Every structure is written in C-alpha cells, then in structure tokens.
Amino acid sequence: MSASGQSDGGATAARGVPSFAWVLLALPLAGLALLLTRPELDRHWEHHPSHFWLVLLTAAVSVVLAYLTSTAAGRYRDARLILVSLAFLASAGFLGLHALATPGVLLAGPNAGFVIATPIGLIVAAFFAAISVSAWAGPHAGTLLRHHREMRAGLVLAMVLWGIASLAALPPLDGPPPDAEALGPLRVAAVVTVAVYAFAAWRYFGLWRRRGGIVPLTVGVAFVLLAEAMVAVSLSRNWKLSWWEWHVLMLLAFASIALGARTEYRRSGTLSAAFGGLYLDATLARVDRWHADAIAAVAAADARGESPDRVLAHLRREGATDDDVRLLVQAARELNRLDASFRPFLPAVVARRIRTDPGPSRLGGEEREVSVLFADLAGFTTFSENRPPTEVIGMLNEFWAAVVPVIDAAGGSIEHFAGDGIMTIFNAAGDQPDHARRAARAALATLAASRPVSTSHPDWPTFRIGINTGQAVVGNVGAADRHSFATIGDTTNTAARLMAAGEPGQIVISGSTRRGLGDAFGVTELGPTRVKGMREAVEAWLLTGEARTTR
Secondary structure, three states: OOOOOOOOOHHHHOOOOOHHHHHHHHHHHHHHHHHHHOHHHOOEOOOHHHHHHHHHHHHHHHHHHHHHHHHHHHHHOOHHHHHHHHHHHHHHHHHHHHHOOOOOOOOOOOOHHHHOHHHHHHHHHHHHHHHOOOHHHOOOHHHHHHHHHHHHHHHHHHHHHHHHHHHOOOOOOOOOOOOOOOOHHHHHHHHHHHHHHHHHHHHHHHHHHHHOOOHHHHHHHHHHHHHHHHHHHHHOOOOEHHHHHHHHHHHHHHHHHHHHHHHHHHHHOOHHHHOHHHOOHHHHHHHHHHHHHHHHHHHHHHHOOOOOHHHHHHHHHOOOOHHHHHHHHHHHHHHHHHHHHHHHHOOHHHHHHHHHOOHHHOOEEEEEEEEEEEEEEEOHHHHHHOOOHHHHHHHHHHHHHHHHHHHHHOOOEEEEEEOOEEEEEEOOOOOOOOHHHHHHHHHHHHHHHHHHHHHHOOOOOEEEEEEEEEEEEEEEEEEOOEEEEEEEOHHHHHHHHHHHHOOOOOEEEEHHHHHHHOOOEEEEEEEEEOOOOOOOOEEEEEEEEEOOOOO
8 A cells, every 4th residue: 555545446546537427516506406496395304403413513613624624634644634624624623603593502593693603604615625736735835834834824823713703793794684686796796616626526526536545536526516505505595405505515525535535544543544545646745755665664674683663652652553553563574574585686786776766667778897606516417317307406406505605795796597407697786896806705605615515426527617808788688577687798708608618627718717817816827729610719817716816
C-alpha cells in the first residue's frame, strides 16, 4: 500500500462514474422539482424534536469529519485536507446554530439569524471546498499553511459571534425569518454556491479517476449532495417535505464521507492513510520519501542484528503512530527477507547499487576498462561423464564454497557460473583503479583456496585461470521484463581463450594485464601464444605469485 491509501481499484475507477450513479444523484433534484410543481404533494409536517435531533446529528457527523481531516492534515501538513476540514467545520458550526432555531430550544419562535445559518454555512463550506482544489492548495499552499490556525480560529469566532448576535436579536439577525422577497439575495448566492460545489465535485471526481480509493469519490458525491441541499434551502418553505429534504441531503453527504473514511481506515489501519486519497501530490511524494527512509532505517538495524527500538523511538518523536510503527516493522522485515532471497542471484556490485540507485537496473551499459578473470576445472567433462549428476553438483558446490569468498574478498563481481566455469569482472562499477592487481590476487587466492579440496579428492579436476585487461561494455542486456548483468567485448573472449591455453593449476594473463601489475607480481613470459578462435597470436604470461622482481 502506498502512502496515499489507494487501492487496486484505481484502475477500475478510471472508467468513470457509472451512469446509474448519476441517476441516483439526480433523484433528489427530481423529487424537489416534483414537490415544488405539485404543492399538494409538498405536505406540511412540523415536528420539533425530529428537527432538532436530525440537525444535531448531521452537525455532529460533520464535526467528527472536521476533527479527523484536521488530524490527518496535521500529520503531514497538507493544505488540501486543512481546507476540507474547514469546510466540514463551517457546515457543522452553522448547522448547529440552525438546530438552536428549533422552537422551544433557546427561543420561543423562529429567529432570522438561526434560520439562515444553514445557507450561510453551506456558502462558506463551498468556497473552502473550491479553494481545496485550487492553486491555494498547491503552488500557493505555503501561505495557507502558515496561517491555517488563524483561519480556523477566525471561523470559530465568526460562528460564535453569529450565535450571540442571533440570540441577542442584534441587527441584521433580529426579527422573524425572511419572507420570499427577502430571500432574493440568498437565491442569487445559492446559484453561485451550487456552481462552486459543482466545480469542487468535478475536481474530486477527477482525483478519484486518477488515483482510485473511496474517500475522493465520497467527497465528490458529498459536494453534489450539498449543492442539491443548497437548491432545496433556497426554494423550499419551512416544515414542508421539500424543506425536510435538504436536512436529509446534508446528513447523507456527511455520512457518505464518514463511511468511506471508515472503509479506508479498516483497510489501511491508519488515519493518515484513510484520507490519503485526498492528499496533494507534493504531500504524497513527501510521505513516500518518509516511509521509504523509515523502512530503510528499520531494515538496516534489523540486518545488523540490532534492535530497532532506537530508530522506532525517533520515528515516534516525528509523529509516527503505533499503527505506523507496526506497518514499518513488518515492511522492513519483508524487505530484508526479499533481499536475502534474491541477493545471491545478483552480482555483488549490482546488488549494492540497486539498493541506492535504480539506474543499474535499466537496460544498457557503459564502456570502461576492466579486468576479466575466467576460471574452470580442467578435465571436468571427462569427470562428469563417469559420475551421477548429484555427485557432479556436489563437487562443484564444494569448489565454489571455497572459491567464491576469496573472489568476493578481492572485490570481484561474479557475472555468472557456467557449469564448471566462473567469469568474474573487476572494476565493474568503475571504482577499482587497481583492477588488474585485484584480479591477479583473486586468481592466486582461487588456486590456494581450491588446493585443499583437490588434495582431499585427487580424482577431482583442477582449476586453470585466464585474465585479460581491456575495454568492455558493462551493463544489462535482455528485454524489459527479463535481463541480466553482462560484460560485452573482445576483452572477455580473450580471457576465456587464455584460460583454455593454460594447464591445470596455471594462471595465464595477457600483456595488458601484465602491464597493469607493474612489479608487484612474479611472472614468466610465454611469448606470442596461439589461442583458439583468434587469428593472431597474443602476448601471454604465466602469473606465479606476488613478488618484487620479474623474470
């Protein structure tokens, strides 16, 4: 799971909202139109307790959403979630004030300030919703992040002052609810508000199509429902069925987001991931980097055999929850398990570089000077013809168990095993200027390490080795979904031919390798040597050991 909390359903989501879903979203408007055009159907139902508890429940759900989104926003300082939380807070606060307009709660009769609190809250929430998908939640998010506490405090203060003015019957919030003529400005504002909600919903549907996940979809649906509620608020009459409709629409809007967030939370296990589908792209990138660094730190401690407690304590100080820590530990251990499973199949230089840079895993390569060591067991074919395969494999593995560690110690990168042969590259990563000497030491160490095995089994084959130094292309060959590390060029072919020209127990090196050794090794000149597959004789030497003089 990525930090965004997306599911594999993202690909399915890309097909768009099904047609029947649009039909369902349009049903409330169709019902409202029917009630308004057929007044006899728009029955009067005045039940104060039902009104109070319905509105209070809706406001409570919106308050919970405001708190949860604010908490998730604070985890990674995400501007979009901050604005969404302010939208929930605005709608919840003003809707709560509307609940107090229920006759018999605070006042004996309806009050203008309390009655029109709902459309005011919907208007304020709409603009917070639109800003959440604008540049102010992207390139200009810095300003919002610096002042979001002041914005929240200002919103709360505005709602408190609205309530005080309404309760004290201060102008212009005094008197009875506005009549039809006075609602004219409100209806103009409603048109703008509906357009703003439609814009926000369209952008969140687009976010859902790109990323998948449930929460972006439910937020888009909720904004459609709030737009429809705004239409009903501006056209309906108190205590009519059309008036009750917008109360239900607002409850459905907030309940849909709550259910979507609950589903994502149960799947992801963390609050930050539950709302991850709403995060800005920059936040997701930052979250992914944080998780990657955290997993790497825990995995490194685990690989060293150390307790990760110190790393986890640091992560908790950075704000990681117990759920975050649990998931990080599980991911780190799985990473180490996969690393231990696959590393033996990769050359050491490739494994090291892939851990820090994805570049080496791409197809292609680069040319550099390398030293290539070929070693095989002379007489292997004859030996294997008269032995069962299991015995042959056992023999090879015993030799490789002795030889591979000394090659690794010399810094060689084993490109591949070929039956009884092994091909090793020095300077494969371009970080071994003494690659010729490393190859020479590895060859001498190979013979020394394999000698006890040969002594214990006199009838087993014996190593012979060839080394050549020259230019080669080092990189990956194959197809996009299947490739391997390789060294391509005549340098490798010459090393193999020199090996074949040697006797068991000998190390034959080329003239270029000889020049790279200087005076640090003992060598015997073989002179121009004919090797299989090459028209011209090659300059060849026998490597006899490390020494200060040549002969």
